[in-house]
Amino acid sequence: MDTEERLNRAFVALGDPVRRAIIARLSRGPATVNELAEPFDITLQAVSKHIQVLEQAGLVTRTRDAQRRPVHLEPAQLExxxxxxxxxxxxxxxxxxxxxxxxxxxxxxxxDSKEKES
Amino acid sequence: MDTEERLNRAFVALGDPVRRAIIARLSRGPATVNELAEPFDITLQAVSKHIQVLEQAGLVTRTRDAQRRPVHLEPAQLExxxxxxxxxxxxxxxxxxxxxxxxxxxxxxxxDSKEKES
DNA sequence: TCATTGATCAACTGATCTGTTGAATAAGAT
DNA sequence: ATCTTATTCAACAGATCAGTTGATCAATGA
Incomplete structure (x- = not known):
């Protein structure tokens, strides 16, 4: 996936309040899918999809810890x-x-510090 | 429209390459719809819609100059x-x-400067 | 008044997005 | 082996989105 497509996806990803809340949570440290889903009134599957959107946007990465898949924020993409x-x-x-x-x-x-009129 | 909805729309708006190109153009000064449409291979109507999306996101405003509707960037929303x-x-x-x-x-x-392991 | 220019509105199409339910996989725990 | 936990996959429904064409509106100029 090229850089521009990543940029497209990253901006769109931040346009959703659930995904922004996930980013906010991850700024305080990695979390599993279950932990991330806990505050929301949607299914775990829906949250899993949101995380995939963030991952495709390069905003988060995932590691492996037994059957858990901890999610980590990627500050470089935010930057x-x-x-x-x-x-x-x-x-x-x-x-x-x-x-x-x-x-x-x-x-x-x-x-008056605008240029249109004058 | 409340602040969060504006934030949603602004991020989504920047997720489209045509709209980002419009923002880039406007950083060099106001422009009419026709001027903004010129570089693109889509209809004027499509560009007009993109501008409406940017306006609803609070990223641009419009003034009136005879039959023209010059579009201005809003740096406060970018900030x-x-x-x-x-x-x-x-x-x-x-x-x-x-x-x-x-x-x-x-x-x-x-x-090794990550905390998960150790 | 009539034509021209600049821009928007309305209706439609095809594609994409968010959410659902139900089934499947993967790794431990008993 | 079986059960449980954590997560993902597949298929679907409803909503939204980007683009089109054709019609309309607003302001100016002849």
Missing amino acids: RLTAWIDRYRLEMERRYRSLDALLASAPDAPH | RLTAWIDRYRLEMERRYRSLDALLASAPDAPH
Whole structure:
């Protein structure tokens, strides 16, 4: 599976509240499928599928401990998501700052830190 | 629409490559629907729907300029996403660091910077 | 007024997603 | 061997999604 497909799946995976709750739980340490399923009113099978979605997204990995399959969070993939977002958020903020500076240096056109009007 | 539903929609919205490309484009400044549609091999209507998805997610807003509807990126919502992710990523990394320190102070149980085994 | 430009709405199709139930597998425990 | 625990697989129903085409609306220009 290529990097972009991983990114697609990772963002979509975080769009579900059950999966976000699983991520939140795993940030405090690995857990088995049963442990992860406990807070939810859905079947164990449904939770197992959510975990598979997170795994395909590269957000978690699984190990083996007897008949248990402990799930571990993968912070590296979380970091790739913030890296993607920050790249464009910071680009935009940079652009706004330089535009503000430009407008500030042209005293005949006042502005309110947006550029559309003026 | 409540905050959690917004978060759901925003993450899902970023899971689509067309919508991510739209976000990337908007980081360089506002654009009309036609301008945003230009790079893609899908109909204008399809792009219009993608923009509506981004709008419902709080990731973009729209203004009015004659018959055009310029689309603007909303960096505040992008920041909410990174805030959510970082909260749990940093929590996990913090936990790992303190666990490593604990293991390092107990010389009878060597470790390899994971805690599951040992 | 009529035509043009920019964008949206409505209805439909095929694909994907979340959940279910019931059966199967895998590893221990008795 | 058998039983129990932990988990997954398979098949299905209902909902949602991305895309299409065709019609409509809103603002401007001739």
